[in-house]
Amino acid sequence: MNLTVLGATGGIGQEIVRQALASGHRVTAVVRDPARLTVTGAGLEVFRTDLSDPAELRPAVAGRDAVLSGLGARSRKDAGVAARLTRTVLAAMEAEGARRLLVVSAGPVGPEPEGDGFLDRTMRGLVSAALKDVYADLRAMEAELTGSATDWTVVRPPRLQNKPLTGRYRTVVGGFPPGGRFIARADVAHAMLAMIGDPATVKQGVGLAY
Template structure:
């Protein structure tokens, strides 16, 4: 497949690129600062672009089978970036007629898992209060996707870890795995690549966790 990855210099984005190249896909990695991008391999194109200009992004997505995005706030002061940049990506996709889009959100933005206990609710409540602006940004990003013409999927992980991929995790379409508190960035990337051609995840939020 021909894939484009936004947020390619981030933890999840770099893993998407690395794993996609290993699987033999052609990958365009979009980066504002290519010097920060360290992944190499056959089939890779690094595309430098201003993510604020959807017209500048059109060549990066034209003719692609799918687009995957790890864009999002890295801290509370970056709240708003997920909606703003995703809106620009959507403009480029819709201009080029590319439909498949997968993005990263967060577990507290989705529904409470079935059978959630008091500890799970307390942890979620504390996170939601501490990162209120970040989660509000992600909710608005998801709303933008729902209004778009794309075949979107929102992947909602819990707390992220920097660990090697295991390929062993749980996913729940339209919900979240019970007692799922952690997942490696590498396994979020693995899950997103597995969902690219899964019709059951189209226009759905998918919880993913160990």
């Protein structure tokens, strides 16, 4: 496949690029600072932009089989960046007729897991309160996707870890795995690549966790 990866210098973004190249895909990595991209390999194109102008991004999404985004706030002070940058991406994709888009959100943004116990509900509430601005940004991002013409999928992980790829995790379309508290960034990337061709995930939020 011919893929574009946004936020390609972030933890999930670099994992998407690395795994996609290892699987033989062609990858366009969209970055602000190419020096921060540590992944290399045959089939990789680096495309530099700050995502401020949809017209500038159009060549990076034209003719692609899918666009995968790891864009998002790195801290509370960055709240607002996910929705703002996603609007740029959607405008570029719609101008080019590009359809498939997969993005990273967060578990607490989606529906509460069925059957979760008191501890999990309490932890979820505390995290949501502490990161309310970040989650408000992600909700706004998801609203932008819902109103778009793209075949979007929102992936909602819990707390992210820098651990090796396992390929073993739970996914729930339209929900979240009960008791799911952690997942490695590498496994989020793995799940997103696996969902590209899965019609059950189109225009859906997908919770994933160990």
